[in-house]
Amino acid sequence: MESLNVGLVGMGNVGSGTLQILLENSEQLAQKLGIPVKVRAVCSRSIQQKSLPEAAADILRVTDWRDVVNDPDIHVVAELIGGTDVARQVIESALSQGKAVVTANKELMARDGLRLWQAASAASRPLAMEASAAGGIPIHSVLREGIAGDRIDAMAGILNGTCNFILTEMEKAGRGFHDVLAEAQQLGYAEADPSADVDGLDARSKLAILATIAFGCGVPVDDILVEGIRRVSDVDFAYAAQLRHTIRLLCVARMGTEGLSLSVRPTLLPKDAILANVSGSYNAIWVKGAYGQDTFYYGRGAGPLPTGVAVVSDILHAGRELLSGRENRVSPYSFKQLTQYRAAPPESFKQPYYLRFRVENRFGIIADLAAILRDHQIGIDAVGQLPITNWRDLPFVITVEPATEGEIRAAVETMSRLDYLLEPPLVMPMLVRF
Amino acid sequence: MESLNVGLVGMGNVGSGTLQILLENSEQLAQKLGIPVKVRAVCSRSIQQKSLPEAAADILRVTDWRDVVNDPDIHVVAELIGGTDVARQVIESALSQGKAVVTANKELMARDGLRLWQAASAASRPLAMEASAAGGIPIHSVLREGIAGDRIDAMAGILNGTCNFILTEMEKAGRGFHDVLAEAQQLGYAEADPSADVDGLDARSKLAILATIAFGCGVPVDDILVEGIRRVSDVDFAYAAQLRHTIRLLCVARMGTEGLSLSVRPTLLPKDAILANVSGSYNAIWVKGAYGQDTFYYGRGAGPLPTGVAVVSDILHAGRELLSGRENRVSPYSFKQLTQYRAAPPESFKQPYYLRFRVENRFGIIADLAAILRDHQIGIDAVGQLPITNWRDLPFVITVEPATEGEIRAAVETMSRLDYLLEPPLVMPMLVRF
Numbered sequence: 001m002e003s004l005n006v007g008l009v010g011m012g013n014v015g016s017g018t019l020q021i022l023l024e025n026s027e028q029l030a031q032k033l034g035i036p037v038k039v040r041a042v043c044s045r046s047i048q049q050k051s052l053p054e055a056a057a058d059i060l061r062v063t064d065w066r067d068v069v070n071d072p073d074i075h076v077v078a079e080l081i082g083g084t085d086v087a088r089q090v091i092e093s094a095l096s097q098g099k100a101v102v103t104a105n106k107e108l109m110a111r112d113g114l115r116l117w118q119a120a121s122a123a124s125r126p127l128a129m130e131a132s133a134a135g136g137i138p139i140h141s142v143l144r145e146g147i148a149g150d151r152i153d154a155m156a157g158i159l160n161g162t163c164n165f166i167l168t169e170m171e172k173a174g175r176g177f178h179d180v181l182a183e184a185q186q187l188g189y190a191e192a193d194p195s196a197d198v199d200g201l202d203a204r205s206k207l208a209i210l211a212t213i214a215f216g217c218g219v220p221v222d223d224i225l226v227e228g229i230r231r232v233s234d235v236d237f238a239y240a241a242q243l244r245h246t247i248r249l250l251c252v253a254r255m256g257t258e259g260l261s262l263s264v265r266p267t268l269l270p271k272d273a274i275l276a277n278v279s280g281s282y283n284a285i286w287v288k289g290a291y292g293q294d295t296f297y298y299g300r301g302a303g304p305l306p307t308g309v310a311v312v313s314d315i316l317h318a319g320r321e322l323l324s325g326r327e328n329r330v331s332p333y334s335f336k337q338l339t340q341y342r343a344a345p346p347e348s349f350k351q352p353y354y355l356r357f358r359v360e361n362r363f364g365i366i367a368d369l370a371a372i373l374r375d376h377q378i379g380i381d382a383v384g385q386l387p388i389t390n391w392r393d394l395p396f397v398i399t400v401e402p403a404t405e406g407e408i409r410a411a412v413e414t415m416s417r418l419d420y421l422l423e424p425p426l427v428m429p430m431l432v433r434f
Numbered sequence: 435m436e437s438l439n440v441g442l443v444g445m446g447n448v449g450s451g452t453l454q455i456l457l458e459n460s461e462q463l464a465q466k467l468g469i470p471v472k473v474r475a476v477c478s479r480s481i482q483q484k485s486l487p488e489a490a491a492d493i494l495r496v497t498d499w500r501d502v503v504n505d506p507d508i509h510v511v512a513e514l515i516g517g518t519d520v521a522r523q524v525i526e527s528a529l530s531q532g533k534a535v536v537t538a539n540k541e542l543m544a545r546d547g548l549r550l551w552q553a554a555s556a557a558s559r560p561l562a563m564e565a566s567a568a569g570g571i572p573i574h575s576v577l578r579e580g581i582a583g584d585r586i587d588a589m590a591g592i593l594n595g596t597c598n599f600i601l602t603e604m605e606k607a608g609r610g611f612h613d614v615l616a617e618a619q620q621l622g623y624a625e626a627d628p629s630a631d632v633d634g635l636d637a638r639s640k641l642a643i644l645a646t647i648a649f650g651c652g653v654p655v656d657d658i659l660v661e662g663i664r665r666v667s668d669v670d671f672a673y674a675a676q677l678r679h680t681i682r683l684l685c686v687a688r689m690g691t692e693g694l695s696l697s698v699r700p701t702l703l704p705k706d707a708i709l710a711n712v713s714g715s716y717n718a719i720w721v722k723g724a725y726g727q728d729t730f731y732y733g734r735g736a737g738p739l740p741t742g743v744a745v746v747s748d749i750l751h752a753g754r755e756l757l758s759g760r761e762n763r764v765s766p767y768s769f770k771q772l773t774q775y776r777a778a779p780p781e782s783f784k785q786p787y788y789l790r791f792r793v794e795n796r797f798g799i800i801a802d803l804a805a806i807l808r809d810h811q812i813g814i815d816a817v818g819q820l821p822i823t824n825w826r827d828l829p830f831v832i833t834v835e836p837a838t839e840g841e842i843r844a845a846v847e848t849m850s851r852l853d854y855l856l857e858p859p860l861v862m863p864m865l866v867r868f
Contacts, residue, residue, distance in 0.1 A: 017725075020725075021583055021584075021725050025583070025584075025585050025724070025725070028585050028650065028769075029583070031650055031769045031770065031771045031772075031773070032582055032650075032765075032768055032769050032770065033770065034770040034771070130580065136726045136727065136729060137729060138576050138579070138580020138581050138729070139580075140580070141575055141576065141579040141580035142572050142575065142576060142580060144579075145572070145575040145578075145579055145580075145747065145750075145751060146564065146572020146573075146574070146575035146576060146579075146580070146747060147572050147743055147747055148466055148746075148747045148750045148751075149455055149459070149463070149742070149743045149744070149745070149746025149747035149748075149749070149750060150455075150459075150743045150746075150747075151459050151462050216462065216465055216466075274711070274732070277708065277711065289743060290459070291451075291454075291455050291459070291739040291740070291742060291743050292570045292733065292734065292739065292740045292743035292744075293570065293733075293734055293737075293739070293740060294732075294733060294734070295570060295571060295572070295731070295732065295733035295734075296730075296731070296732035296733065297729070297730070297731055297732075298708070298728075298729065298730035298731075298732075299726065299727070299728060299729035299730065300726065300727055300728070300729075303727075305725040305726065305727070306725070306726045306727060308583070308725060309581055309583045309584045309723060309725050309726035310583070310726075311583070312582075312583025312584075313579065313580060313581055313582045313583035313584075314583075315583070316579075316582045316583060317579060317582075320764055321758075323760065324755075324758040324759070324760035325758070325759070325760060326757065326758035326759060326760060330754055331466075334466055335462075335465045335466050336465065336466065336467065336468040337465045337468070338465075339465070
């Protein structure tokens with residue numbers, strides 16, 4: 001092999017960033033791999049309308065991905081179109097044509113990654129997906145190589161930049177959710193339909209991928225408890241500040257003796273926790289290993305160039321694998337043999353919780369709620385109320401001592417039957433070191 | 435190959451941690467590599483006096499490293515004895531016997547790493563050294579794999595846990611250097627002869643290794659400007675706090691158009707910089723890529739188990755390389771072809787500086803110093819003096835606008851001739867985002 005020849009399928013944000021890096025950084029890439037990395041073809045349905053860099057003059061421009069996948073001179077296909085159906089076809093066809101594949105596709109890899117890895121193994125071709133979760137943070141290679149010797153006990157991450165931008169703005173400026181969301185949409189940080197981001201679905205896909213790598217079992221996406229940030233209000237930031245905490249959409253995976261606990265939900269973090277200082281559109285991941293203890297990784301979670309770095313790094317990785325001529329490929333999941341996924345029962349872990357209520361004002365509310373918590377054997381830590389400005393919509397907060405998710409859910413269900421609650425209590429866990 | 439057989443040379447802190455992980459975590463390690471990882475032999479001159487874990491009953495115990503290196507059943511030799519002369523012999527002999535080698539030896543790899551990598555290439559055997567710098571932080575694999583697609587512009591790290599512990603304690607408790615050093619020695623955090631740590635030599639070796647990986651040129655250790663922390667006093671923390679900064683021993687590498695600038699020195703960091711929040715014995719590295727922009731890595735820099743994780747991760751890496759049967763090995767320096775090292779001239783980069791003076795009190799001091807700075811075309815940012823408690827030892831501070839190292843050195847040399855200075859000015863750069 002005299003050069004590693006790459007075909008890029010998809011010329012959106014990530015595709016353009018990848019192309020720019022492959023062209024501009026070609027000298028260093030050749031010094032790293034030992035042979036040049038050449039872009040042979042780029043594919044986009046609207047390739048004729050795209051303005052490509054001047055250095056791309058010699059690159060084939062095609063509109064049908066089959067022309068990339070069937071090109072005998074291409075060694076690595078980068079799937080950068082997103083979505084699931086066509087992307088899956090691109091990856092499967094590329095593998096069956098003997099290409100290595102790299103992909104930035106979180107949704108597809110979260111749902112079908114293990115099947116695609118089987119296809120890659122059968123074809124004896126590398127498959128890599130560093131760009132599929134936490135774009136600019138090289139967490140895949142950290143888990144696969146850097147701390148592969150450790151056994152991961154827990155992982156907590158901020159994996160959705162849009163939510164983190166919204167929550168950071170709400171915190172800084174005391175603004176409400178809808179106000180900041182509208183601004184984020186105007187700035188292009190949030191989609192017109194913001195559901196994938198603000199309802200936690202994007203973060204859930206990323207957590208599914210990272211947990212599969214960290215714990216070596218195939219995580220079913222739908223088994224992850226997910227709550228978005230729509231119900232978090234400026235009032236909650238005011239209460240959190242009183243408790244010296246802030247609020248972030250946190251992805252958490254914890255391995256217990258009985259199985260794996262997975263959640264994506266707004267969470268109170270102590271202000272001095274390293275994760276609490278992750279602001280704006282940055283992502284971060286905190287990993288707790290049985291031996292190496294705490295490590296922490298921080299960087300840009302998205303953007304054409306940071307994600308492009310992940311794609312190009314995977315192209316180098318795939319190139320090294322191809323050059324090795326090995327049959328026995330490195331697994332994109334770090335583990336070559338995955339074990340059976342087991343969900344931890346809801347009574348596995350205890351943590352403190354923050355419960356925020358909105359009620360019609362009347363006597364005896366605290367007494368009712370305290371009695372319900374007592375009946376569920378949940379200890380009260382504090383009851384807090386900021387200066388009251390509106391007697392008809394009276395938010396107040398109870399923080400409780402460590403309890404299991406099952407206990408909290410049962411208590412909240414009982415509370416929700418109280419007719420003076422204007423809405424069900426907002427429940428957020430409070431992060432403690434685990 | 436039915437199992438990957440490992441020989442550990444050296445049973446000190448790192449050796450014991452490595453052994454513990456290899457024994458306890460063997461199930462996951464086999465799932466990751468695809469075949470079991472077995473410890474076949476451990477070597478220490480005092481192996482008979484060591485109490486090894488029960489699970490180590492079947493492992494050969496030898497006192498001569500040649501018995502490990504010459505054992506035909508061993509595939510990977512881990513050199514964990516430290517020092518340079520015997521360690522070099524161990525590594526060279528192991529490579530010539532066809533073993534893969536992993537090492538935790540920063541001093542040796544900083545000075546002779548490129549030669550040993552040549553020996554490894556000639557023998558077509560993997561050589562890996564994740565544990566040689568920033569123990570528990572997988573920065574080698576991050577640079578070699580995770581962000582290999584990027585081009586690094588700059589890197590700043592806290593790489594010596596002993597210095598960071600001392601500086602953090604000085605900051606928290608307003609204590610003096612010698613006081614905290616004595617405590618650190620008592621606690622076993624600092625050596626009886628603390629020079630390697632507090633004079634910055636340990637950090638310098640680590641920076642040489644990391645800069646070689648990041649920039650792809652062989653960095654001569656002695657070319658790195660190094661200043662230790664002995665002169666940093668409680669007074670400096672008081673002034674730094676006034677400026678909303680703190681002080682850390684910072685390793686910095688910056689690539690400019692004319693070459694590489696490298697330094698290890700106490701540096702003022704803005705309190706809200708992510709590096710300023712690295713406390714106690716933790717290490718951290720901040721990387722600035724041309725494309726991926728900022729990423730940040732944090733974890734334990736030392737300790738038997740965190741460093742053991744790095745060694746074991748390298749053993750897996752070496753195992754994958756051996757299983758691939760490839761001739762064309764992955765370089766421990768990320769680059770397969772290193773380029774010529776060029777030192778940046780001292781006028782390459784400008785940064786603000788903090789100058790702290792101790793003087794005999796008299797009239798006209800500020801006028802003298804201001805005139806010298808003016809003559810060297812250095813702008814004054816601020817002149818500060820804390821409430822005076824001792825008129826004979828009068829510390830005060832001048833912060834100056836961005837200047838080159840060359841300009842500052844020339845001005846300070848002129849200043850040092852003033853007869854009322856009780857000691858040469860203490861010069862510390864102030865970190866700005868670069």
